[in-house]
Amino acid sequence: xxxxxxxxxxxxxxxxxxxxxxxxxxxxxxxxxxxxxxxxxxxxxxxxxxxxxxxxxxxxxxxxxxxxxxxxxxxxx
Amino acid sequence: xxxxxxxxxxxxxxxxxxxxxxxxxxxxxxxxxxxxxxxxxxxxxxxxxxxxxxxxxxxxxxxxxxxxxxxxxxxxxxxxxxxxxxxxxxxxxxxxxxxxxxxxxxxxxxxxxxxxxxxxxxxxxxxxxxxxxxxxxxxxxxxxxxxxxxxxxxxxxxxxxxxxxxxxxxxxxxxxxxxxxxxxxxxxxxxxxxxxxxxxxxxxxxxxxxxxxxxxxxxxxxxxxxxxxxxxxxxxxxxxxxxxxxxxxxxxxxxxxxxxxxxxxxxxxxxxxxxxxxxxxxxxxxxxxxxxxxxxxxxxxxxxxxxxxxxxxxxxxxxxxxxxxxxxxxxxxxxxxxxxxxxxxxxxxxxxxxxxxxxxxxxxxxxxxxxxxxxxxxxxxxxxxxxxxxxxxxxxxxxxxxxxxxxxxxxxxxxxxxxxxxxxxxxxxxxxxxxxxxxxxxxxxxxxxxxxxxxxxxxxxxxxxxxxxxxxxxxxxxxxxxxxxxxxxxxxxxxxxxxxxxxxxxxxxxxxxxxxxxxxxxxxxxxxxxxxxxxxxxxxxxxxxxxxxxxxxxxxxxxxxxxxxxxxxxxxxxxxxxxxxxxxxxxxxxxxxxxxxxxxxxxxxxxxxxxxxxx
Numbered sequence: 001x002x003x004x005x006x007x008x009x010x011x012x013x014x015x016x017x018x019x020x021x022x023x024x025x026x027x028x029x030x031x032x033x034x035x036x037x038x039x040x041x042x043x044x045x046x047x048x049x050x051x052x053x054x055x056x057x058x059x060x061x062x063x064x065x066x067x068x069x070x071x072x073x074x075x076x077x
Numbered sequence: 078x079x080x081x082x083x084x085x086x087x088x089x090x091x092x093x094x095x096x097x098x099x100x101x102x103x104x105x106x107x108x109x110x111x112x113x114x115x116x117x118x119x120x121x122x123x124x125x126x127x128x129x130x131x132x133x134x135x136x137x138x139x140x141x142x143x144x145x146x147x148x149x150x151x152x153x154x155x156x157x158x159x160x161x162x163x164x165x166x167x168x169x170x171x172x173x174x175x176x177x178x179x180x181x182x183x184x185x186x187x188x189x190x191x192x193x194x195x196x197x198x199x200x201x202x203x204x205x206x207x208x209x210x211x212x213x214x215x216x217x218x219x220x221x222x223x224x225x226x227x228x229x230x231x232x233x234x235x236x237x238x239x240x241x242x243x244x245x246x247x248x249x250x251x252x253x254x255x256x257x258x259x260x261x262x263x264x265x266x267x268x269x270x271x272x273x274x275x276x277x278x279x280x281x282x283x284x285x286x287x288x289x290x291x292x293x294x295x296x297x298x299x300x301x302x303x304x305x306x307x308x309x310x311x312x313x314x315x316x317x318x319x320x321x322x323x324x325x326x327x328x329x330x331x332x333x334x335x336x337x338x339x340x341x342x343x344x345x346x347x348x349x350x351x352x353x354x355x356x357x358x359x360x361x362x363x364x365x366x367x368x369x370x371x372x373x374x375x376x377x378x379x380x381x382x383x384x385x386x387x388x389x390x391x392x393x394x395x396x397x398x399x400x401x402x403x404x405x406x407x408x409x410x411x412x413x414x415x416x417x418x419x420x421x422x423x424x425x426x427x428x429x430x431x432x433x434x435x436x437x438x439x440x441x442x443x444x445x446x447x448x449x450x451x452x453x454x455x456x457x458x459x460x461x462x463x464x465x466x467x468x469x470x471x472x473x474x475x476x477x478x479x480x481x482x483x484x485x486x487x488x489x490x491x492x493x494x495x496x497x498x499x500x501x502x503x504x505x506x507x508x509x510x511x512x513x514x515x516x517x518x519x520x521x522x523x524x525x526x527x528x529x530x531x532x533x534x535x536x537x538x539x540x541x542x543x544x545x546x547x548x549x550x551x552x553x554x555x556x557x558x559x560x561x562x563x564x565x566x567x568x569x570x571x572x573x574x575x576x577x578x579x580x581x582x583x584x585x586x587x588x589x590x591x592x593x594x595x596x597x598x599x600x601x602x603x604x605x606x607x608x609x610x611x612x613x614x615x616x617x618x619x620x621x622x623x624x625x626x627x628x629x630x631x632x633x634x635x636x637x638x639x640x641x642x643x644x645x646x647x648x649x650x651x652x653x654x655x656x657x658x659x660x661x662x663x664x665x666x667x668x669x670x671x672x673x674x675x676x677x678x679x680x681x682x683x684x685x686x687x688x689x690x691x692x
Contacts, residue, residue: 056301060301
């Protein structure tokens with residue numbers, strides 16, 4: 001499974017929304033469940049799932065699935 | 078161990094049993110999320126209501142606590158206060174409505190006194206001591222307010238030592254450096270909190286050290302979100318808080334039943350012989366079994382009964398205990414035994430019967446996975462614990478159990494096993510007594526009735542939590558509620574102590590009376606099962622009737638509230654001369670008797686001592 005598919009499943013699991021509700025363009029803007037506490041949960045889940053350690057600045061910037069996908073690719077490159 | 082969580086099972090008991098077979102330290106994020114989704118979907122009332130207050134972000138902690146509580150048998154519901162609102166939250170209607178059983182307090186000194194903590198190295202010794210007292214005073218002020226505003230057990234976290242002091246190695250050479258400051262801060266906190274009976278200290282400093290300070294804290298999340306504890310620390314704190322819940326609820330299991338071969342000693346006695354089994358000084362394996370036996374002995378001092386459940390020839394077992402004097406555990410340490418060739422679920426049932434406790438009060442430890450699987454299948458109420466292969470890990474396996482946690486070890490606890498041995502002597506003697514009346518008279522039982530004092534309340538709370546059979550209401554009062562009743566002139570809390578020619582049974586019975594406008598109401602009558610069957614309950618009701626006269630109430634009323642286990646008390650009020658009057662709400666059966674008709678019943682085989690202040 002590619003990174004984006006895994007991220008969709010992860011975000012839907014953390015936010016407890018249907019997987020279909022998490023599209024390619026999903027982010028803090030499109031998902032009302034993605035509040036600041038959910039953001040902390042997503043950070044922990046992404047780090048565990050992909051075995052990466054994000055910087056404080058990256059945590060502040062990862063506001064969409066696409067942005068998280070780019071960060072994961074960068075850390076795993 | 079298997080760390081997959083089956084999502085097909087429904088109901089709390091199914092989830093609890095799955096968790097019991099799971100090592101939660103191996104559970105990953107998706108696993109925790111799945112457990113919590115199932116817990117939240119469960120209907121029914123919470124077993125424990127936990128509020129989390131403090132000056133850091135605690136919102137991500139409750140799921141970890143809930144998973145560990147579920148494993149320990151408690152469905153937890155939580156409430157998280159606002160950041161830095163720990164005082165205001167205590168005054169809030171939201172917390173009052175939530176009605177917590179447990180309130181956890183977590184404070185970060187860095188956020189509580191930011192300037193002083195950041196400028197610590199610039200402070201004089203005097204300034205540092207003042208800072209220490211200032212922090213402690215803040216905690217104590219919170220404790221006083223929380224004690225007044227809630228009836229909850231208060232679980233107060235101490236302060237984690239910083240990973241590296243600002244002055245480096247020179248810190249301990251300086252007078253009152255960071256190290257000394259933090260050691261004394263936590264030591265003073267421990268001492269101050271010990272003076273508050275309703276407070277338990279959450280030793281998060283020790284837990285952080287166990288997790289590893291580098292993994293326990295996350296500077297990114299602290300700066301971004303005032304979240305001090307990283308996931309590994311929250312997971313470990315979840316287990317620790319579940320321990321405090323078991324202690325606060327007085328829900329410790331009562332008995333540890335143990336296998337023998339490859340559990341208490343290495344090897345099989347039937348093959349190696351009593352001299353051949355491994356335990357004692359000499360080689361590593363023998364010393365590991367010795368250390369395990371020593372650790373088990375400390376449980377006995379905690380008031381946990383020990384029992385043996387083993388497939389062996391009884392004569393072989395007796396020979397090991399007789400010939401291996403280096404073993405710290407002696408045969409007399411075990412209050413009940415089931416040694417033979419029958420299946421172990423029957424052995425455990427027999428042990429529960431011998432001790433007159435429920436099988437749900439048992440923990441069973443065995444090295445054989447087949448035996449553990451059998452017990453989990455046939456007696457799921459028993460907590461069955463699989464030993465690891467390596468005996469050097471046995472002590473850690475025992476220490477990982479949360480089921481034996483108590484808020485305080487009372488003087489009564491160390492003598493508990495002796496009391497059960499006395500009970501066995503009584504039973505033997507009872508068989509030889511020609512007539513039961515003669516037996517009762519020969520016991521020379523002395524019953525003492527007196528009002529509860531503040532010092533009795535921990536034991537009273539323990540009895541409320543643990544007494545299932547002879548308990549007319551099943552009400553579980555915690556310390557806070559008992560304190561409130563002691564302070565109320567409308568309430569009487571009566572304590573009943575029993576001794577006989579075989580020894581002292583201690584405080585075994587409690588009654589709670591509430592005076593209303595028309596009558597004196599019996600709110601609670603309960604008695605430990607070890608005092609049952611000798612008429613102590615009659616002496617107790619006679620004491621209640623004399624309170625009725627002393628308070629000059631017109632009538633006595635009482636409710637029997639049936640529970641799953643209290644049928645031994647079902648006929649109590651009727652037997653004591655009260656009459657069912659058709660009242661009672663929500664399944665309760667109401668009894669009443671007028672003051673004139675409430676005459677004491679004779680119990681000539683007892684010597685009853687009533688506190689003169691009460692008659």
